[in-house]
Amino acid sequence: MSGIGTGYDLSATTYSPDGKIFQTEYAQKAVDNSSTVLGLRCKDGVVLASEKLVLSKLLVEGSNRRIHNIDRHVGVAVAGLAPDGRMVANRAWDEAASYKRVYGEPIPGHVLCERLGSYVHMFNLYWSLRPYGATMLVAVYDKNGPALYAVDPSGSSMRYFGTAVGKGRQAAKNEIEKLKLADMSCREAVAEAVKILHKVNDEEGKKFELEVSWICDESGKQHQRVPADLLAEAERQAKAALEDSDMDD
Amino acid sequence: MLPRPTTHSKALGPGVAGPELAVATSAILDRPPQPSAHLPLSGAQPCFVDPSALADPRQHTKYPYVTGTSVLAIKYKDGVLIGCDTLGAYGSTKRYKSTQRLYQVNSKCVVAAGGEISDFQHIQTLLDELTTDDYRTDDGIELTPQEIYSYLCRVMYNRRNKFDPLWNSLVVGGVQEEGGPFLGMVGMIGTHYTDSHVTTGFANQLARPLFRERQRDDMEEEEALKLMYDSLKVCYYRDKVSMNKFQIAKVTKEGGVSISEPFALDMRWDYKLFAAPTQWAVGAW
Numbered sequence: 001m002s003g004i005g006t007g008y009d010l011s012a013t014t015y016s017p018d019g020k021i022f023q024t025e026y027a028q029k030a031v032d033n034s035s036t037v038l039g040l041r042c043k044d045g046v047v048l049a050s051e052k053l054v055l056s057k058l059l060v061e062g063s064n065r066r067i068h069n070i071d072r073h074v075g076v077a078v079a080g081l082a083p084d085g086r087m088v089a090n091r092a093w094d095e096a097a098s099y100k101r102v103y104g105e106p107i108p109g110h111v112l113c114e115r116l117g118s119y120v121h122m123f124n125l126y127w128s129l130r131p132y133g134a135t136m137l138v139a140v141y142d143k144n145g146p147a148l149y150a151v152d153p154s155g156s157s158m159r160y161f162g163t164a165v166g167k168g169r170q171a172a173k174n175e176i177e178k179l180k181l182a183d184m185s186c187r188e189a190v191a192e193a194v195k196i197l198h199k200v201n202d203e204e205g206k207k208f209e210l211e212v213s214w215i216c217d218e219s220g221k222q223h224q225r226v227p228a229d230l231l232a233e234a235e236r237q238a239k240a241a242l243e244d245s246d247m248d249d
Numbered sequence: 250m251l252p253r254p255t256t257h258s259k260a261l262g263p264g265v266a267g268p269e270l271a272v273a274t275s276a277i278l279d280r281p282p283q284p285s286a287h288l289p290l291s292g293a294q295p296c297f298v299d300p301s302a303l304a305d306p307r308q309h310t311k312y313p314y315v316t317g318t319s320v321l322a323i324k325y326k327d328g329v330l331i332g333c334d335t336l337g338a339y340g341s342t343k344r345y346k347s348t349q350r351l352y353q354v355n356s357k358c359v360v361a362a363g364g365e366i367s368d369f370q371h372i373q374t375l376l377d378e379l380t381t382d383d384y385r386t387d388d389g390i391e392l393t394p395q396e397i398y399s400y401l402c403r404v405m406y407n408r409r410n411k412f413d414p415l416w417n418s419l420v421v422g423g424v425q426e427e428g429g430p431f432l433g434m435v436g437m438i439g440t441h442y443t444d445s446h447v448t449t450g451f452a453n454q455l456a457r458p459l460f461r462e463r464q465r466d467d468m469e470e471e472e473a474l475k476l477m478y479d480s481l482k483v484c485y486y487r488d489k490v491s492m493n494k495f496q497i498a499k500v501t502k503e504g505g506v507s508i509s510e511p512f513a514l515d516m517r518w519d520y521k522l523f524a525a526p527t528q529w530a531v532g533a534w
Contacts, residue, residue, distance in 0.1 A: 069385045093385060097378070225387075 013127045023131055024124050027153035030133035031080035031165055035208070036200055037066065038164035038172050039077065039137040040179070040193055041148040045186040045216020046139035047226075048077040049193035051166075051201055052209045067213045067225070071096040073106050073141050075213050075223030079165040080134035080153070088136055088151070091119050109140030113149040113157040121155025135165045139223060141215045168200030175199065186216035190226055194234040195241055210235065281312055313365035313416040315339055317350045318491050319452035320361045320420045321480050323464050324430040324445045325473035328501035329422040331359055332477050334485070335511050336492045337366045343492060347511070351498045355380050356505045358394040358423035359498045360401070363449040364437065365416035372415060375404065394423030394431040398441070406439025414438060418449035424502045430466075451488045456480035482514050 008014050009022030016022055037050040050066045067077045068089045076092060078085025095115045099107040116136065123129045131153045138149040138157075150165065151157040161181050164172035175196045181189070190212055201208055212231055215223040226234075315337045322331040337345030351361045352373050360376065362369040376397065383391055392400075398421040408414050419435045433443040446460040459480050468476070477497060485491050493516060498508045521528075 065387075069387050072381060072384055097381075100378075222384075 011127045012124050012129070012131060021124065024154045027080075027131040027133045031135045031153060032167070032169070034080045034166045036164060036166035036168040036172055036197060037077045037079040037135075037137055038162070038169075038176065038193060038196060039139060039148045039150070039160065040162045040176065040181055040184075040189045041146055041160065042181055042184045042186050042189045042216070045141060045146045045214055045219070045221075046075075046148050047186055047189045047193050047212065047214045047216075048075060048137055048139050049190075049197055049210065049212045050077050050079070051168075051197045052211060054207045054209055061209065065211065067211050069223050070112075070138075071100070071106060072222045073215065074109070074112060075139045075215055077137040077139075077211075077213070078134050079137070081132075082134075084132045085134035085136065088116065088120060088132055088134060092116055092136070092138075095119075106142060108142045108144065109138065109147045109149060110144075110159075112140065113138055113151055113159075116151045117155050117157035119155075120151055120153065124153075124155055137163070137165070139213070139215050141221045141223075146215065164196075168197075171200045172196050186214050186218060187230070190214060190230060191234040191237050194231070195238040198235075198238040198242055279311070309411075309413045310365075310368075310416055313368075315345065315366045316416075316490075317348065317363045317366055317369070318488055319448060319450035319456070319484050320350065320363050320418070321452045321456050321460075321477065321484070322361070322420045322422050322432050322447045323460060323468075323473060323476065324432050324466055325464075325468040325470060326466070327470060327503070328424050328499065329359075329430045329432050330473055330477050330497055330499055331361050331420060331422045332481050332495055332497040333361055333363070334481070334491050335494045335496055336490070338490045341490065343490070346492060346494065349496065349508075351496055351508050352376070353498070353506045353508060354397055354423075355383070355391045357391065357425075357500060357502075358397050358421065359500055359506055359508070360397065361420045361422070361498070362417045364418050368415040368417050369419075372401070372404070372417065372419070393425050394421055394433075395425060397421055397423075398431070398433040398435065398443070401435045402439060402441045405435050405437060405441075409438045420447055420449060422447075422498070423500045423506075430500075451491075452480070452484050455483050455487050459483065478514055482516065485514070485516065 008016035012021060012023040035051045035053050040047045048067055052064065052066060066082065067075060070076050070089065070092045074096060076089050078089065092112060095112055096107045099111065120132050123131045133153060135153065136151045138151065140147045148160050149157050150160060150163055162176040164176060179192055193212060194210060197210060212226045213223060214226050215221065317337060318334065320331065320333040322329060331351060333350045335347055335349060336343055337348040348366060351359055353359055354376050379392060401419055401421060405415060414437045416437050418437065421433045423431050425431050432445065432447050433441060434447045434449060435441040445466055446464045448456050459476065463476050481495050485493055493513045494511050496509055496511050498506065500506050
């Protein structure tokens with residue numbers, strides 16, 4: 001089967017003539033084909049929101065978690081292959097625990113993401129390993145304030161005000177650019193995030209569940225799932241906003 | 250007096266104890282090092298390399314330095330009360346007067362310690378790692394007091410087996426889902442038991458008689474607090490290394506854990522019998 005990178009895409013140790021490593025690109029594609037995950041850094045914290053397509057009616061509601069607690073002050077949302085994301089999240093947990101044991105302090109965000117980036121990058125170096133097919137959106141609230149990072153399959157970790165990955169990322173990023181995140185509180189951002197996910201997903205038309213978490217002053221600077229009542233209110237607002245825009249069309 | 254062995258050296262003659270038989274008893278070998286000018290601890294000559302420095306650099310805990318005194322704990326109708334003072338003593342010196350010897354583990358368990366404060370801080374680190382692990386799995390399940398008690402038993406016993414104990418007497422108190430209030434004690438050699446009232450240190454002798462008399466599992470909170478205050482008072486009256494600044498932790502099913510601000514109790518030192526203790530004693534002169 002001849003595809004884009006025929007001949008140069010068999011291993012992560014082969015460059016193509018135009019300077020790409022196709023295995024890493026393909027790993028990136030695995031992330032791009034997964035359901036949307038977005039993160040918003042507001043003035044008092046960070047919100048992570050992930051859309052989970054309901055694959056089967058037999059699945060227990062709330063199973064197949066895509067947002068993990070790493071330490072009390074760090075949370076991670078996974079986009080892409082879920083088992084790959086779990087491995088990287090476990091590594092993040094090990095890094096956070098060992099930093100705490102050695103330095104006696106919770107791990108700062110930039111240190112954790114640098115370590116995660118190096119770890120993920122290692123899997124792009126060897127013929128015997130395949131790159132992780134997962135992007136991690138890392139929400140941190142340390143003594144330098146709230147921060148949002150994204151670690152992608154190539155191992156690069158960047159810091160963002162707001163970002164989205166997955167199927168609906170282009171549309172979601174357009175919506176995020178319209179928001180004034182620096183002035184928004186996390187409470188408002190939860191409603192915005194849910195609105196964006198509903199809007200982005202509405203184009204697909206499939207049933208889905210939302211997993212939203214935050215880490216902010218209101219949550220005691222600890223990463224946790226958004227309270228059920230706040231989430232329900234945000235969903236209600238999002239559905240109302242969608243109906244309004246449908247009626248306008 | 251134990252009979253001392255005698256030497257059979259020809260130079261000294263029969264029945265004489267020579268210098269090579271002057272073996273120090275364990276009481277002398279194990280006591281805290283006495284300060285002495287000019288001479289190194291190991292007993293070597295000055296200006297020599299101290300051989301103990303070349304030996305195994307790992308130390309074994311031999312004696313505690315900064316210590317907390319007794320801890321008192323009782324069960325009552327709604328949960329448990331755990332009380333202790335806020336003193337970290339350096340031998341006889343009342344050095345650190347605001348140490349908190351109560352540690353909240355999670356929303357239903359408190360651990361309190363007497364003994365070496367630094368070892369207790371290490372235990373707090375271990376418990377914090379455990380609860381952060383719980384937080385990480387994020388399934389709504391927390392460690393129960395019984396589980397924390399069992400964990401601490403294993404930790405203390407394993408350290409004792411390495412001849413390097415954590416020099417603490419721990420009290421674990423909390424409420425369980427089924428079974429109501431929980432109270433247990435773990436000692437520095439791994440001895441452990443659970444009971445309706447539990448004490449460490451001097452309170453074993455001073456407070457326990459009061460608890461036996463007055464503690465019941467269905468006590469009201471008022472009554473339980475009164476009992477706690479009376480027992481803390483007795484411990485302060487009779488324990489040299491204690492102070493009049495206490496904290497009480499309350500763990501209940503509805504209210505969770507609350508650790509009080511430090512408070513003082515009214516003490517009286519003008520009892521006639523304290524002032525003139527032998528005045529009415531038989532045979533006083």
